[in-house]
Amino acid sequence: MTFADAATVRGVTSDTAAAGSAADALAGLPPSPAVWCSGLRKRYGRQTAVDDVSFTVARGEVLGLLGPNGAGKTSVIKMLLGLVRPDAGEVLLLGRRSSDPRSRSAVGYLPELFRYQPWLTAAEVLDLHVRLARVPVGASERRECLALVGLADRADDRVGGFSKGMQQRLGLAVALVARPELVVLDEPTSALDPLGRVDVRDIVLSLKSRGMAVLLNSHLIGEVERVCDRVVILDKGRVAASGTLAELLGQREVRLRLGDLDGHAEDRLRAAGSLTRSGDWFTVALPADDDGVTVPDLVRDLVGLGVRVHAVEPVRISLEERLLGILRHEESVR
Amino acid sequence: MTALTVAGLTLREAARRRVVWALLALTVVLLALSAWGFSKLVGLDTELGTMTSGEARLVASLLLNLIMFGMSLIAAIGTAFLAGPTLAGEVESGQALAILARPVRRSSVLLGKWLGLVGFGCGYAVLAGLAQLLVVRVTVGYWPPAPAAGLALLAAETVVLLTLALLLSSVVSPMASGIIAVGLFGATWVAGVVGGIGGALGNEGVERVGTVSRILLPTDGLWRGAMNAFQDPISLVQMGPGEGGFPFLSEAPLTPAYLAWAAVWIAVIWGLTALSFSRRDV
Numbered sequence: 001m002t003f004a005d006a007a008t009v010r011g012v013t014s015d016t017a018a019a020g021s022a023a024d025a026l027a028g029l030p031p032s033p034a035v036w037c038s039g040l041r042k043r044y045g046r047q048t049a050v051d052d053v054s055f056t057v058a059r060g061e062v063l064g065l066l067g068p069n070g071a072g073k074t075s076v077i078k079m080l081l082g083l084v085r086p087d088a089g090e091v092l093l094l095g096r097r098s099s100d101p102r103s104r105s106a107v108g109y110l111p112e113l114f115r116y117q118p119w120l121t122a123a124e125v126l127d128l129h130v131r132l133a134r135v136p137v138g139a140s141e142r143r144e145c146l147a148l149v150g151l152a153d154r155a156d157d158r159v160g161g162f163s164k165g166m167q168q169r170l171g172l173a174v175a176l177v178a179r180p181e182l183v184v185l186d187e188p189t190s191a192l193d194p195l196g197r198v199d200v201r202d203i204v205l206s207l208k209s210r211g212m213a214v215l216l217n218s219h220l221i222g223e224v225e226r227v228c229d230r231v232v233i234l235d236k237g238r239v240a241a242s243g244t245l246a247e248l249l250g251q252r253e254v255r256l257r258l259g260d261l262d263g264h265a266e267d268r269l270r271a272a273g274s275l276t277r278s279g280d281w282f283t284v285a286l287p288a289d290d291d292g293v294t295v296p297d298l299v300r301d302l303v304g305l306g307v308r309v310h311a312v313e314p315v316r317i318s319l320e321e322r323l324l325g326i327l328r329h330e331e332s333v334r
Numbered sequence: 335m336t337a338l339t340v341a342g343l344t345l346r347e348a349a350r351r352r353v354v355w356a357l358l359a360l361t362v363v364l365l366a367l368s369a370w371g372f373s374k375l376v377g378l379d380t381e382l383g384t385m386t387s388g389e390a391r392l393v394a395s396l397l398l399n400l401i402m403f404g405m406s407l408i409a410a411i412g413t414a415f416l417a418g419p420t421l422a423g424e425v426e427s428g429q430a431l432a433i434l435a436r437p438v439r440r441s442s443v444l445l446g447k448w449l450g451l452v453g454f455g456c457g458y459a460v461l462a463g464l465a466q467l468l469v470v471r472v473t474v475g476y477w478p479p480a481p482a483a484g485l486a487l488l489a490a491e492t493v494v495l496l497t498l499a500l501l502l503s504s505v506v507s508p509m510a511s512g513i514i515a516v517g518l519f520g521a522t523w524v525a526g527v528v529g530g531i532g533g534a535l536g537n538e539g540v541e542r543v544g545t546v547s548r549i550l551l552p553t554d555g556l557w558r559g560a561m562n563a564f565q566d567p568i569s570l571v572q573m574g575p576g577e578g579g580f581p582f583l584s585e586a587p588l589t590p591a592y593l594a595w596a597a598v599w600i601a602v603i604w605g606l607t608a609l610s611f612s613r614r615d616v
Binding site for chain 2 (some may be wrong): 078081082083084085102103104105107109111113115116117119120128129131132133134151169174184298326
């Protein structure tokens with residue numbers, strides 16, 4: 001999508017696009033993406049941190065940003081939020097140019113480097129952010145937000161006395177308190193124990209169910225795999241791969257251990273997908289457009305043909321294997 | 335709106351970080367010592383005999399300026415070291431990230447910080463200065479000719495220095511910005527004294543050192559205006575010609591042109607800070 005295309009999307013309120021009739025015409029279009037960025041570049045001295053990065057986060061979508069250390073993930077996030085000035089490229093947040101502070105009105109952000117005023121209490125930090133966001137969030141809603149991240153009983157304690165994990169939980173509450181439509185989480189579980197990580201995962205899933213867009217940068221691939229709809233993999237400042245999990249992970253396979261097999265049964269297996277055999281283990285590559293009925297239908301038919309079915313196992317390449325493959329350039333998806 | 339929120343936050347930080355209490359303690363010590371010293375002044379036996387109340391008033395006028403200089407130094411160091419961490423420190427620690435990712439303009443955040451610091455610095459300079467004037471009045475019976483103007487100039491001097499410290503803190507580390515700001519404050523004062531001596535000796539070249547330094551950083555110029563407002567007008571006459579070399583007497587009140595320059599200076603430095611801060615990657 002070029003910038004000119006993006007500018008026609010509803011919600012783009014550049015200073016020039018204000019005519020009433022034009023606004024009416026735009027009203028019928030689908031909402032603008034939560035994040036749209038194109039051609040982002042950033043150099044620090046001689047080092048190119050980000051090079052021609054473009055991607056979109058749709059409304060209500062959870063996008064995972066993956067990549068090794070120094071891949072440029074945090075720089076990309078900071079450019080999206082106007083914290084770092086890109087050398088080139090365009091950013092639209094919720095339909096507004098990122099140079100307009102109002103583009104961040106409905107954005108919640110948990111930075112990788114999370115530090116909050118140590119002389120304030122947790123409740124006061126939330127008050128401050130609600131005031132800066134200019135969103136009328138009542139006291140009870142703010143308390144609920146603290147309760148959501150497990151800090152309800154520490155609301156009146158000074159942040160200076162908080163552990164790192166508690167500060168990260170507070171950061172999550174800060175990101176969520178001003179009724180965001182887009183939440184940007186940069187390594188949200190780096191300081192959390194396993195229980196805290198599960199909490200964060202549940203929170204992200206609940207945001208998704210409420211239609212909020214989430215941009216999640218995390219080293220924990222399992223975490224990303226569980227909650228993300230799509231993934232963008234950055235390597236050396238460039239987009240190495242991007243797509244839905246299904247697209248990135250490619251074909252799925254199913255492994256079956258079968259006994260009393262005859263020619264009819266083998267034909268039935270081949271009909272389901274390309275077949276490989278190793279002893280009494282059979283591996284069937286499932287078609288890309290599999291709608292979830294291929295495997296149960298196959299098992300039903302095999303049983304009908306008198307085959308003894310000892311085991312049925314899904315074989316799925318993990319995101320971790322895929323990520324390592326991409327980063328080691330074993331195969332190129334671009 | 336954003337600016338007021340940030341100004342409130344800055345004042346709350348000053349109060350909670352105990353800067354206020356440290357300054358208060360220092361000030362109370364200074365006031366108590368000066369009260370004790372001034373009370374000994376009247377009836378003091380000197381080699382020339384017992385000091386008359388008139389002589390005591392003259393000495394009090396000089397001492398008042400000396401103590402006020404101490405006050406202005408405390409205010410300068412306090413605000414410079416408060417202003418330093420406020421931008422650079424928050425960017426370094428990461429506190430600025432969550433704030434600047436809100437729908438706020440960086441210039442509004444800067445204005446809020448500046449207003450908070452101005453409130454703090456001016457509040458301190460005026461209250462501590464007024465307390466000192468009252469101490470002198472009670473102990474010696476001396477009341478300066480233009481106390482309001484003097485206190486306002488003292489406050490303006492603080493504003494100049496904290497604006498400079500803010501600019502420095504947007505480009506260098508927090509500690510360095512405080513040290514450089516206080517260093518420049520001291521250097522300008524010394525340059526002013528050197529210029530005064532040059533004037534007394536009739537050496538134009540040396541005198542120009544003071545003039546140029548007062549243009550480059552208006553703290554010393556404003557301080558001299560404040561001294562002029564605090565000192566007894568008779569003291570200049572009594573000291574006689576050549577008093578220009580004395581660092582705690584000021585020959586003339588400030589001109590409106592110099593006051594206008596100080597205002598322009600503050601506006602220019604503030605603008606540079608806003609420009610530097612808005613371009614900074616955090």
